[in-house]
Amino acid sequence: MNNFTDLLRAHNLKATPQRLEIANTLYNQGHANVEELYDTLLKKFHSISLATIYKNINLMIENAFIQEVKIPNAKSVYELTKETHSHLVCKKCGNVEDITLDLRPVCDLAMHSTEFQIDKADLVFSGLCKKCQ
Amino acid sequence: MNNFTDLLRAHNLKATPQRLEIANTLYNQGHANVEELYDTLLKKFHSISLATIYKNINLMIENAFIQEVKIPNAKSVYELTKETHSHLVCKKCGNVEDITLDLRPVCDLAMHSTEFQIDKADLVFSGLCKKCQ
């Protein structure tokens, strides 16, 4: 059980028990959607409000403590901010995995063939995980 | 003004005036979200229902006539199905552009470093378009 108090404060967020539990849940599960976060936090905070989940997710995103990952045909999941990486999603079981790839060559190619100045590349692979194929 | 009657039928969709207009709108604008489609169709069909937009979007996606593109910090946009491609989104003006890139090397790399069987790669670049930078 990690202690995220300092990390939260470093992002200008008060270290409330609810926020610490969101951080721990994302640390343990890697990625979770709104409903999963709510269900998990309900176990520890019997009377937590969904509004608290939403409010904290939004604030934590604003302060770059967490990030949203948009997934084809599924609800967004959230994760602790870490080094830039891409995602693999299993179409069957919904499992989400991280993968670190060097996308600079692709970004450079894209920048050379358009007039865009690119500063982010969100890449999501869809397919079947080992268990499901 | 393209005629999408046959293309709709090829996708097992009746060629209703509303659907033809959705097809034309996407053909002309490239990408549009639900609200933009509704506003555009309202000009031609004064009493069109939002339910018609949603119902058709869903059915057209099921039948692979159109596709959804999920975009960071914005509503999804929809586009006519065409050759696989990636997207560039301007953070400032929201403009969405297509870009065709060969992602096979990246996919192969991903498949070799995980146990996933990958069959799709959704890539969205974020940055500033020429006008906005």
Place this chain on the structure above:
DNA sequence: AACACAACTAATAATCATTCTAATTTAAAG
């Protein structure tokens, strides 16, 4: 350790987004 206060939480109301229902209309096959 106690204080002060801005920030936070919980309840719930309000709003926004999407889907459902049922009556009417229509595309297209024969």
Place this chain on the structure above:
DNA sequence: CTTTAAATTAGAATGATTATTAGTTGTGTT
């Protein structure tokens, strides 16, 4: 031209997210 399954519409219903408000708490300061 008829027939009929499917589509459209209006509006109700549901689901998701945000806003409001009153009471509570984390944290810097004394």
